[in-house]
Amino acid sequence: MNTFQLKLANEDPLVSSIEPLREMAAYEALWEDYGVTFKKIAELFASRPGSLPSEIVPQDKILSFVKILADLFQQNATKKPGILLxxxxxxxxxxxxxxxxxxxxxxxxxxGLIKTRSVAVVGSRKATPEGKRRTAQLVRDLVKDKFTIVSGLAAGIDSEAHRNAIEQGGKTIAVIGTPLDEYYPVENKNLQDEIAKNHLVVSQVPFYRYRHQDYRHNKGFFPERNKTMSALTEATIIVEASDTSGTLYQATAAIQQGRKLFILDSCFENKDITWPIRFEHQAIRVKNYSDIQSALIQDVISTD
Incomplete structure (x- = not known):
């Protein structure tokens, strides 16, 4: 865990330091009730603007979770996280x-990678050879244009996006659907560790809740992370996806959040899926990389 103190925005930094472990503990405590969701927590904080987790959770509960987290981090010495609060x-x-x-x-x-221009490259866990090829080419072009590649570290297209970003000498961010000390899929352990060491891995998944609820309920963390991935980036590119893919949560989130949504032309031409039609009037249909490049460059021009 980071040992520095966080500084509150719009406050005198000399008197407004906060302790990361204490805030982590308070946040984890909010998840102890199994009826809690990200939606309910967001509504709680919206009703108390400017509040920190430690200002909402009782002191005795915070202390209890401080011990829980301290024990956890002692067992996983290399997995002591920082927090964005x-x-x-x-x-x-x-x-x-x-x-x-x-x-x-x-x-x-x-x-620091959070502050760079970034694009999410996502798609099916069961990637086709052609999908992998398209991902490699897309990432190569994006890295050349200095974009950080963001994906979800899932099997298939996500893994291809991360690996190709690293191979091309670019930067990558993994937004994962498990706590930071878990690996899913397990075969991505080395890749996740490499990204954590040389790039950036982020997670919104509470350590305690994940360990103490049925694994089937933990599946719900994955679509939630897709919404966060969209918010962290300026655009999402869908390479390929089935009609039941979790990637579609991100497509919907991108539209709601005012982010650009790019869908490869090959998805529209695939007669085995119907989902692209849902987004055809809101997404940018990509026939070649210049369609992506011109739209992203236009963003820069419009904000200058």
């Missing part, structure tokens, strides 16, 4: 674009 200076304002914005994110790695 709303109302502090490091917290990225772009996260507030989410319908139910995350109050706290855990991270390992180079936090």
């Amino acid at each position: 709303n109302n502090t200076f490091d917290y990225p304002a772009k996260l507030r674009a989410a319908k139910h914005p995350i109050e706290l994110l855990y991270y390992l790695g180079d936090l």
Whole structure:
């Protein structure tokens, strides 16, 4: 865990330091009730603007979870996370674009990557050879244009996006659907560790809750992380996806959050799926990389 103190925004930094472990513990305590969801937590903090987790949770509960987290981090010495906490200076304002914005994110790695121009490249876990090829080419072009590649570290297209970003000498951010000390899929352990060491891994998944509820309920963390991934980036590119893919949660989130949504032309031409039609009037249909490039460059021009 980071040993520095976080600084509250819009406050005198000499008197407004906060302790990361204490805030982590308070946030984890909020998840002890199994009826709690990201939506309910977002609504709680919206009703108490400017509040920190430690100002909402009782003191005795915080102390209990401080011990729980301290024991956990002692067992996993290399997995002590930093945090991004709303109302502090490091917290990225772009996260507030989410319908139910995350109050706290855990991270390992180079936090500076959060401030770079980034694009999410996502798609099916069962990637086709052609999908892998398209992903490699897309990432190569994006890295050349200095974009950080963001994906969800799932099997298939996500893994291809991360690996190709690293191979091309670019930077990558993994937004995962498990706590930082878990690996899913397990075969991505080395890749996740490499990203945590040399790039950035972020997670909104509470350590305690994940360990103490049925694994089937933990599946719900994955679509929620897709919404956060969209908020963290300026655009999402869908390479390929089935009609039941979790990627579609991200497509919907991107539209709601005012982010650009790119869908490869090959998805529209695939007669075995119907989902692209749902987004055809809101997404940019990509026939070649210049369609992506011109749209992203236009963003820069319009903000200058």
